[in-house]
Every structure is written in structure tokens, then in C-alpha cells.
Amino acid sequence: MASASVGKELTLYSYWRSSCSHRVRIALNLKGLKYEYKPVNLLKGEQSRPEFLQLNPVGCVPVLVDDHVVLYDSFAIIMYLEDKYPHNPLLPHDIYKRAINFQAASVVSSTIQPLHNLSLLNYIGEKVGPDEKLPWAQSIIRRGFKGEVWLICSHCTIE
Ligand SMILES: N[C@@H](CCC(=O)N[C@@H](CS)C(=O)NCC(=O)O)C(=O)O
Known part of the structure; x- marks a missing residue:
């Protein structure tokens, strides 16, 4: 290390x-x-x-x-x-591949994650019902990853 x-x-x-x-x-x-x-x-x-x-x-x-x-x-x-710490770079140099990486990061952090974080799930549990938390989180994750999995599979992000 x-x-x-x-x-x-x-x-x-x-x-x-x-x-x-x-x-x-x-x-x-x-x-x-x-x-x-x-x-x-x-x-x-x-x-x-x-x-x-x-x-x-x-x-x-x-x-x-x-x-x-x-x-x-x-x-x-x-x-x-x-x-x-630029050693072991995390991002490719190619600007299109970089953009695909930024897109995946942005979809996860702005479209998927905030819609099923702990505070929101607790709110749903209280206001809608405890059994609604899991299906809600799963639907958000499934929807967000649908596009991203396709993109990551069809555009290799490793140079
Ligand atoms: N935009 C922030 C979001 C951070 C975030 O939502 N963290 C969650 C855990 S993954 C958390 O600490 N939640 C506490 C809460 O909802 O009370 C990031 O990407 O770091």
C-alpha cells in the first residue's frame, strides 16, 4: 500500500x-x-x-x-x-469512454442512489408501509441500471 x-x-x-x-x-x-x-x-x-x-x-x-x-x-x-494520486488511473484517456464513465457515475449518484437512501426508505416505511420499502428500492435500482448495464456491456470502458 x-x-x-x-x-x-x-x-x-x-x-x-x-x-x-x-x-x-x-x-x-x-x-x-x-x-x-x-x-x-x-x-x-x-x-x-x-x-x-x-x-x-x-x-x-x-x-x-x-x-x-x-x-x-x-x-x-x-x-x-x-x-x-494519478498513479493507477481510474479513468480512460479516450474522451468518449471517459464520458460513458461519468454518465454511469452520474446515473448512480443522481438517478438511483438518492431515491432509495436510508432516510427516504424510512419515510416510505412510515408513510406508505414497511412492506413497500424493498420493492420501491428494487424498482429504482432496476430502472437505473437497465441503461447503464447495456452501455457498459457494449462500450468497454477499459483501455
Ligand atoms: N451524494 C452523496 C450521497 C451520500 C449518501 O446518501 N450516503 C448514504 C449512504 S450510501 C447515507 O449516509 N445515508 C444516511 C441517511 O440517509 O441518513 C455521495 O455520493 O457520497
């Missing part, structure tokens, strides 16, 4: 079941970057604790801390890692 920067280690606030946090952990590992892992248990509501809200006022994981830099959005974190 490479060190993030001399004497400093990256810190990642994460929850093991969080897909947004998975993406950042995958990027950190593909780049071979060492980091300190700080668990935030979303089911226990630890994302709403005052000390965590000081890091991320939105109350979500992941959060990456790199010395004085604090970032709390998976896409911004991954692009920061890509710019700061």
Missing part, C-alpha cells in the same frame, strides 16, 4: 453497507492508498451526531479527511483522489 502523503494518513468515515462508501473504498484500494477507517453506523443514527455533522452537515457517509481537506461526496472524493 502506498502512503497518502509523508507522515499523514487519509481518514475515511464509512458504513460497511453504504454503496457510496464502497465506491470510495474501491478507488482507495485500486490506487493502493493507506487510510484509517472510521465506522459510522447509519442504523444507529451515528450520522446525525453533532461531532459527525461538524464534518458533514448533510449527515451522510462517506467523508474523506486528508489533512485540512474534508470532502463529503463520493464522486468529489474519487475525483480528488484521481487528481492528487
Whole structure:
């Protein structure tokens, strides 16, 4: 594993079941970057604790801390890692393939993920009914990935 920067280690606030946090952990590992892992248990509501809200006022994981830099959005974190640690690049050079990658990232983070995150599922559970949470989440994921799976299969994103 490479060190993030001399004497400093990256810190990642994460929850093991969080897909947004998975993406950042995958990027950190593909780049071979060492980091300190700080668990935030979303089911226990630890994302709403005052000390965590000081890091991320939105109350979500992941959060990456790199010395004085604090970032709390998976896409911004991954692009920061890509710019700061360019070895083992995550993106292809070809602009069309890059665009396909950005599109997949955007569909996941803006069309799929916000429509089935924990706070929304809890809301649906309370207002509509507990049995409605799973089918709702599955329909959103299925719809979002329909186009993306086709695109990823038909346009190889690896150069
Ligand atoms: N745009 C943010 C979204 C972060 C997000 O929604 N994280 C979820 C876990 S995947 C979360 O912490 N949810 C807590 C909640 O809904 O209370 C990102 O991509 O990092």
C-alpha cells in the first residue's frame, strides 16, 4: 500500500453497507492508498451526531479527511483522489469512454442512489408501509441500471 502523503494518513468515515462508501473504498484500494477507517453506523443514527455533522452537515457517509481537506461526496472524493494520486488511473484517456464513465457515475449518484437512501426508505416505511420499502428500492435500482448495464456491456470502458 502506498502512503497518502509523508507522515499523514487519509481518514475515511464509512458504513460497511453504504454503496457510496464502497465506491470510495474501491478507488482507495485500486490506487493502493493507506487510510484509517472510521465506522459510522447509519442504523444507529451515528450520522446525525453533532461531532459527525461538524464534518458533514448533510449527515451522510462517506467523508474523506486528508489533512485540512474534508470532502463529503463520493464522486468529489474519487475525483480528488484521481487528481492528487494519478498513479493507477481510474479513468480512460479516450474522451468518449471517459464520458460513458461519468454518465454511469452520474446515473448512480443522481438517478438511483438518492431515491432509495436510508432516510427516504424510512419515510416510505412510515408513510406508505414497511412492506413497500424493498420493492420501491428494487424498482429504482432496476430502472437505473437497465441503461447503464447495456452501455457498459457494449462500450468497454477499459483501455
Ligand atoms: N451524494 C452523496 C450521497 C451520500 C449518501 O446518501 N450516503 C448514504 C449512504 S450510501 C447515507 O449516509 N445515508 C444516511 C441517511 O440517509 O441518513 C455521495 O455520493 O457520497
